[in-house]
Amino acid sequence: MIGAVRRRLGRLRRAVIALVVRWRAWWMQHAFLPLRGRGAARLRYAAVLDGQTLNLHAELPRAVRGAEHAEIVVSGRRRRHVTEARVYEDGQGRTLVDAAVLLGAGVGGAGLTPGRWRLRLRVESGRRSRRIPLLLLEAPHSYEGTTRPMEASPLTGDRYRIGWTATGSARIRCTPARPSVEVVDVHIEHARIDVDIRLLGMADARGWSEFVASGRRVRSDLADVEPGVWRVEVPLTDMVPRSDRREHWDVVLCGGSRRPLRFARRLHDLSDPQRVFTMRKIVVAPRRDQLMMIEPRYTPAGNLRFTCSRVSTAA
Structure with a gap:
C-alpha cells in the first residue's frame, strides 16, 4: 500500500516538473529571448556529463560576431575562474563557442565552493573586450539508455548541476560530497x-x-x-x-x-x-x-x- 502511494506521488511529481519545464521553455522563448537575445550568447548545449566537466556550446549574438578570442568566466563569492574557449564560424555564418570547464580543485580544475556560481562569456576582438551573459533557455537534456550523465564527480563525490536565474542566465550549483x-x-x-x-x-x-x-x-x-x-x-x-x-x-x-x-x-x-x-x-x-x-x-x-x-x- 505504501509503495503504491509513493509510486503515484512520484509520477505526479514528475508530471508537475515536466509541465513547469515546458511552461518555462515557452516563456523564455517568447518573453526573455526577444528582450535579451541581442546582447547575450545563447547556449545550445550545456551539461556536466562525467560529474566534473562542464561542457558548453553557445552561439554568439550578432553584435559580437567576429570575435577573435573567448573565455568562460565562472564567478561568485568574490572569486572567479577563467577557462579558454574555442571560437569559430559554421557554414551558415554563425559564430559559435565551445568550452570544457573542469570543476573541482581536487582534480586540478576550478575550485568552486558550495553555492551558486554565475557563468559568463568574455569575448575579445582586437583591443576590445566585452563580457556577455550566457542564456540557458531549455532544461538540460535527458538521456535514455544504458548510460546517463554522472550525478557526482567520480573522484571527489562533489556535485555540479546546471541551472538558471529568473532571467534565464546560466549558473552552476556546487554541492559538497555527501558522507x-x-x-x-x-x-x-x-x-x-x-x-x-x-x-x-x-x-x-x-x-x-x-x-x-x-x-x-x-x-x-x-x-x-x-x-x-x-x-x-x-x-x-x-x-x-x-x-x-x-x-x-x-x-x-x-x-x-x-x-x-x-x-x-x-x-x-x-x-x-x-x-x-x-x-x-x-x-x-x-x-x-x-x-x-x-x-x-x-x-x-x-x-x-x-x-x-x-x-x-x-x-
Missing part, C-alpha cells in the same frame, strides 16, 4: 571476504565496519591499503548461516555521531548497475565438512550485499 562509503573492489577468498572502499564527504577515516545480518553482527576494523583507500575483512566462518535459510549480509560503516553508512557503489553512469556490476557466485568450505555459497551483488539502491546459503554435501 558515503564507495566500494572500490571486492575480493572473496576461501577463508575471508575483503572489501576495498573510499570514504567521501568525511574528514577522516575514524570508525569501524560491521557485516550485519538478521540478529547478527561481525565487526571489522579499517586497514589503510593506499592513500584514500581502506580495506575491511571478515572471516567466512562468522558468516555461515545458522539454518538452511539464506542469510543476507549488509556492510555498514559505524563510529562518531553520524548514522551508520551502507557500503555502496553509486559513482557511476549506468542506468541499471545491477546488470553491469555483477559478481559470480562462489562455493567455499569455511568449516570442515561444511559448504557455503556466497552470492555478492548490489541492490537496486547500489548497496553492497552478500547472500550466504548452506550447500548440501550430498549435492
Whole structure:
C-alpha cells in the first residue's frame, strides 16, 4: 500500500516538473529571448556529463560576431575562474563557442565552493573586450539508455548541476560530497571476504565496519591499503548461516555521531548497475565438512550485499 502511494506521488511529481519545464521553455522563448537575445550568447548545449566537466556550446549574438578570442568566466563569492574557449564560424555564418570547464580543485580544475556560481562569456576582438551573459533557455537534456550523465564527480563525490536565474542566465550549483562509503573492489577468498572502499564527504577515516545480518553482527576494523583507500575483512566462518535459510549480509560503516553508512557503489553512469556490476557466485568450505555459497551483488539502491546459503554435501 505504501509503495503504491509513493509510486503515484512520484509520477505526479514528475508530471508537475515536466509541465513547469515546458511552461518555462515557452516563456523564455517568447518573453526573455526577444528582450535579451541581442546582447547575450545563447547556449545550445550545456551539461556536466562525467560529474566534473562542464561542457558548453553557445552561439554568439550578432553584435559580437567576429570575435577573435573567448573565455568562460565562472564567478561568485568574490572569486572567479577563467577557462579558454574555442571560437569559430559554421557554414551558415554563425559564430559559435565551445568550452570544457573542469570543476573541482581536487582534480586540478576550478575550485568552486558550495553555492551558486554565475557563468559568463568574455569575448575579445582586437583591443576590445566585452563580457556577455550566457542564456540557458531549455532544461538540460535527458538521456535514455544504458548510460546517463554522472550525478557526482567520480573522484571527489562533489556535485555540479546546471541551472538558471529568473532571467534565464546560466549558473552552476556546487554541492559538497555527501558522507558515503564507495566500494572500490571486492575480493572473496576461501577463508575471508575483503572489501576495498573510499570514504567521501568525511574528514577522516575514524570508525569501524560491521557485516550485519538478521540478529547478527561481525565487526571489522579499517586497514589503510593506499592513500584514500581502506580495506575491511571478515572471516567466512562468522558468516555461515545458522539454518538452511539464506542469510543476507549488509556492510555498514559505524563510529562518531553520524548514522551508520551502507557500503555502496553509486559513482557511476549506468542506468541499471545491477546488470553491469555483477559478481559470480562462489562455493567455499569455511568449516570442515561444511559448504557455503556466497552470492555478492548490489541492490537496486547500489548497496553492497552478500547472500550466504548452506550447500548440501550430498549435492
